[in-house]
Amino acid sequence: MTGRVAVSADLNFVEGLMLHGAADLKKCYQCSTCTVACPLTPDEQPFPRKEMLWAQWGMQEKLVRDMDLWLCHNCNDCTDQCPRGAKPGEVMSALRNQTIEHYSYPQAISKAAKTGAGNLVLILIPMLLVALAILLKNMGNDFAFLTAKPIVYANMLPVTFVDLIFLPAALFALFNGYMGISKFIGGLKEQYPPTEAGETFFASVKGTIQDVLSHIEFKKCLSNKSRNIWHRLMMYGFLGLFVTTNAVMILHYLKEFGFDVQETPLPFFHPVKILGNVSAVAAFSGIYFIVRDRVKNSAESVLSLFDWMFIGNMFFTVVTGIMCQVFRVGDQAVLAFSTYYIHLVMVFYLLAYAPQTKFGHILFRPAAMIYSRYSGRNKNIFRNL
Ligand code: SF4
Ligand code: SF4
Structure with a gap:
């Protein structure tokens, strides 16, 4: 069965993210090396590749509700192994900062x-x-x-x-x-x-x-x-x-x-x-x-x-x-x-x-x-x- 998934991309979110610590986000070509390298990710719906994809697509609503951002402890094992220099560990960190801003009151x-x-x-x-x-x-x-x-x-x-x-x-x-x-x-x-x-x-x-x-x-x-x-x-x-x-x-x-x-x-x-x-x-x-x-x-x-x-x-x-x-x-x-x-x-x-x-x-x-x-x-x- 084939189907289409509607994605509502928020380009301002992507730009904000790149300005605040995720400057190399767009270098990612979804090879998944980072997910294999991560010592903390679960086997089901592993991170951080999916977060890289969601971030590139500007899927803010999915990211701010992403528990896995907080199960990452910023060890940067993934960043060390990334063949593209996309710095997934830093992207996860920038996403956590965006989440704090999203939910913060006021x-x-x-x-x-x-x-x-x-x-x-x-x-x-x-x-x-x-x-x-x-x-x-x-x-x-x-x-x-x-x-x-x-x-x-x-x-x-x-x-x-x-x-x-x-x-x-x-x-x-x-x-x-x-x-x-x-x-x-x-x-x-x-x-x-x-x-x-x-x-x-x-x-x-x-x-x-x-x-x-x-x-x-x-x-x-x-x-x-x-x-x-x-x-x-x-x-x-x-x-x-x-x-x-x-x-x-x-x-x-x-x-x-x-x-x-x-x-x-x-x-x-x-x-x-x-x-x-x-x-x-x-x-x-x-x-x-x-x-x-x-x-x-x-x-x-x-x-x-x-x-x-x-x-x-x-x-x-x-x-x-x-x-x-x-x-x-x-x-x-x-x-x-x-x-x-x-x-x-x-x-x-x-x-x-x-x-x-x-x-x-x-x-x-x-x-x-x-x-x-x-x-x-x-x-x-x-x-x-
Ligand atoms: S962040 Fe790097 S290692 Fe991870 S999927 Fe993208 S290119 Fe591959
Ligand atoms: S920085 Fe986070 S996502 Fe990257 S390897 Fe470490 S725990 Fe996993």
Whole structure:
């Protein structure tokens, strides 16, 4: 039986994709070498060749509902083997960025994060907010925090002021993240209806947490084996910094309610301080080596502004965090307080815009991994186990 398939191609989508990391997309001649080379693809409806075809045809609706984009861990084994230099690994990465933009809420933030002018606006918001809070707190005392000894960051901006800025930012991110991810899951359900082979919801969540923590997929990379270590360092580092930040906040409020606990600045051997320092070093090392490898392999990998903003944001968040401590201990007040100001701005960008920027991976990837288990798509994946 023969038949025709109607394809509605979106050429603007193809052009946008090529501008944002998939510049060599059109070199692909559908040989399927990439699919054979991929260590993670399932046997049924394998990737990434089909994504290359859909992307060349501009089939945006199919791609944004494609769970397989998120089962790819960007190892670039496929890119290494592609005879045409079409860089399928980079195309998969650019498609993930397009998916984040498609589902992000409000979409204007994601669009802004892709342009220089847009990023300027996004960064000006926390710059003004934090500066205004510092002015309000210190106008009446001639900025006494600059000369007070020892250096205490809470003198410039008390924890309550910090929370007044960052808790709404976190709620803003949570609400927007929920809006984006619920639409995304709806799309996945349409393209991959649940099957009897699927796991229960709780088993899917548990299995995904184990996969993420063990980095089981990263270990299968052939061309970039060390990425498993660097990515794990970065992930555990950021988890540790997240726990540290919340522990500091809890200590502050325990103190406020009259409990006998140590507040910041914490002594060097306080457990929370140790966790913070070890996590900062781990996160810094992970980011440094990932960027070093990407720059070294720049012929194979293409980074868009969207990618660089994410990498730069994480890098400066960690570096300014470390330098805050160095300048405080070294009694360099102006350097210490300016670095703390930049640190707060960086954290705001990372947190408040997480669902609309590349940091959105921490929502979209686990959601897709959970749904792949829930729908049964994962049953023939990980064939090398
Ligand atoms: S991306 Fe490269 S390896 Fe994959 S189908 Fe196209 S030409 Fe072949
Ligand atoms: S980058 Fe790695 S995981 Fe992703 S499609 Fe290519 S080979 Fe597969």
